[in-house]
Amino acid sequence: MSRMSWFNTVSLTLGFAFLYIPMLILIVYSFNESKLVTVWAGFSTKWYGELFQNDAFLNAAWVTLKVAVMSSTLATILGTMAALVLVRAGRFMGRTLFSGMIYAPLVMPEVITGLSLLLLFIGIGLDRGVMTIVLAHTTFAMCYVSVVVSSRLVTFDRSLEEAALDLGCSPAEAFRLVTLPIIAPAVISGWLLAFTLSLDDLVIASFTSGPAATTLPIKIFSAVRLGVSPEINALSTIMIGIVTVGVISASLISKQALVRQKRDEQAAARG
């Protein structure tokens, strides 16, 4: 590899600084002894300790986790089903419309998604709480899952499924024993993506949450309006950690699957 020119080095540094200095400051100040956010008074983990004493935050964190697990699981099931139909069903009436509509929420402003879901829930008389946030998050996360899963399905060799049928599987068994294990990396990375999206969503959650259930981002946002406390820095640091792990493992899993698939294909071509 050739060495980078000074211009490239500078622009890379500036770019990354622009992206990550705010977060870095947040992380550093989460270990601040002082109660004043802007004054450094030595290293301490006491805000983390206090955070775990704060019932309101812990409660919100628990709600967030529940919502993330439930919505990402639901979104994975629905998104995988949508991907199967889109890739497999061949041509049917309204296929283009259907695939367009699957992807539309990806670019839809969140405020609009949130508002329309709110209207729907009020319309059908559903009390806002954990359930409504789960439904809302499932709605937008399943689009992401179906994008990830369908890109894997496009390269899936149909004759594998036919071979399973031929050897005595019912269609459901063929899916469970052959298709699912093979596309599993894509499904898992879809789940992780959905999980991460649900974890840090503020806009849609604030439209669809009720007094009974508040998620962590909402809690943080409302707490900050009363002034930034070091406790929130600590909490945010933990969230950054979780999201980072989620995103990195999602991309690692899909990359690994891709590498393995490439290697298999090359081996097959040689054979």
Added chain:
Amino acid sequence: MQSSTFAPWEDPDAKPLIRFKNVTKRFGEFTAIDNLTLDIFEREFFALLGPSGCGKTTMMRMLAGFETATEGVIELAGQDIAPVPPNKRAVNMMFQSYALFPHLSVWDNIAFGLRRDSKSKDEIKARVEEMLRLVRLEKFAHRKPHQISGGQRQRVALARSLAKAPKLLLLDEPLGALDKKLRQDTQFELMDIQEKTGTTFVIVTHDQEEAMTVASRVAVMDQGQLMQVATPDRIYETPNSVYVADFIGDVNIIEGRATPEGEDGYHIDWAEGQPALTAKSSAKFDKGQKCHLAIRPEKVAISAERPADAANAVQGRVHDIAYLGNLSTYYVELADGSIIKAQTSNTRRISRRSFTWEDTVWLSWTATAGVLLAN
């Protein structure tokens, strides 16, 4: 090759294992199979041969249950198979891509079908090991498909499709992905396994040599229709159409007009100023009817002088020589510009070759060497 006594297709009382009755398959506007009727018998090694798009794969997929006939009936052992889903048919298929399950080991791939039937662990183990022995892959049982070579993968696919002891095994271009040498070895292995297991094999291929080598009978297909169904030697020696003659092996086709001469002989006028050719044919031709004389290059002799007693002899000039090692094919240009191929075996070293480019030579063949075809 089967023993000469194995010919159930000649026995009018024999019950076919597979029976296609006026089967038509359409995909939208496209007719893949056109009103096709065919019987395939038990223990046969039956080859479906044709260019791509002739409908041979569609026929196989209908037998496996992945396609249903638009019209007509397909029977397996006397039963209409249309309502039977693929997983309930006593038919297994070896896929062109092998379709080995990448997440399972060789052992588990072979056991896959057995596990679907409620068989005991010991039964499955015994059967998988028997299959591994059959295809000589005992050492590779715990490898994954991507960790073995193409030839080994091909054998795993064969073992997996044979494990359930199907009545009928379908092979879709089974040797297409192998190189030539391996392909030839595998052909004999396939025949061996077919004989050992007594399973009926239906093989789809576009490789005429492969079909001729392995099959007890060959069906030559074109555009969804059967052109000819016969044993390999009959397909080669007595093709029933110019299409079949041309598709199988190398052939010279001489177009002319027939004139009956005696019991089953014909004169064929084929070019201005050239003496008529003579040929024997059991098929009848009217006087002046258009006909095609098909002669295999190896049945055409090449000589410097006109052979005294030849039924047919034409003079030409050596236009080109294709040296194939064991054989040489001479492309001889006749006075009217048409080319006739003559093939000789190279029993001598190449430096002793009798003819070279631009030599004037005589080509000759007997009255029974060629086949007279109407179209």
